[in-house]
Amino acid sequence: MNKTELRIHTWPEKILRKKLKKVDEVDANIRQLLDAMVELMVAKNGIGLAGNQAGLDLRLVVLYHDERFFKLINPEIIKKEKKIMSPEGCLSFPGLEVEVPRFERVWVRALNENGDKVSYEAEGLLAIIFQHEIDHTNGLTFVDRLSFLNRLKKRKILKKIEAQTKSLLCDLYQGRT
Numbered sequence: 722m723n724k725t726e727l728r729i730h731t732w733p734e735k736i737l738r739k740k741l742k743k744v745d746e747v748d749a750n751i752r753q754l755l756d757a758m759v760e761l762m763v764a765k766n767g768i769g770l771a772g773n774q775a776g777l778d779l780r781l782v783v784l785y786h787d788e789r790f791f792k793l794i795n796p797e798i799i800k801k802e803k804k805i806m807s808p809e810g811c812l813s814f815p816g817l818e819v820e821v822p823r824f825e826r827v828w829v830r831a832l833n834e835n836g837d838k839v840s841y842e843a844e845g846l847l848a849i850i851f852q853h854e855i856d857h858t859n860g861l862t863f864v865d866r867l868s869f870l871n872r873l874k875k876r877k878i879l880k881k882i883e884a885q886t887k888s889l890l891c892d893l894y895q896g897r898t
């Protein structure tokens with residue numbers, strides 16, 4: 722089998738707006754995609770990546786925290802506690818940093834790469850990564866969490882990211898990269 726080649730999808734590519742499909746069966750193909758996502762995330766110095774950011778319409782999330790890789794399938798937040806503001810970046814929005822309203826502590830349920838049920842109680846950075854990535858699987862980005870005013874303040878850089886994405890896609894379709 723050929724190695725899966727994935728690329729980071731950036732704003733405003735449509736797949737970032739998509740509510741991703743639930744994975745019905747955790748098989749070798751899914752495990753291969755998760756490995757390819759980890760590889761892409763590491764190559765881009767990211768700490769979290771959701772399926773659609775890698776061009777996959779599947780509810781997959783990989784993340785790196787505390788010297789450990791997590792590979793999650795169909796992750797969902799089942800409980801959250803205490804509102805906070807969180808400074809974040811996103812591989813799909815290169816150069817954009819924003820303060821996003823999040824929860825300090827979350828409880829997450831998912832399947833692992835063997836198809837076993839797993840659950841996590843997380844706080845701090847891990848809780849933030851879970852929320853950011855699970856939002857992606859529901860077609861939401863951190864920009865959707867901003868107030869109208871804060872989004873307006875970032876319109877210049879958002880326009881710049883949109884222009885960069887359009888020029889990259891143009892090159893891709895013409896086979897120049």
Ligand code: CO
Nearest residue numbers: 811812813853
């Ligand atoms: Co992101």
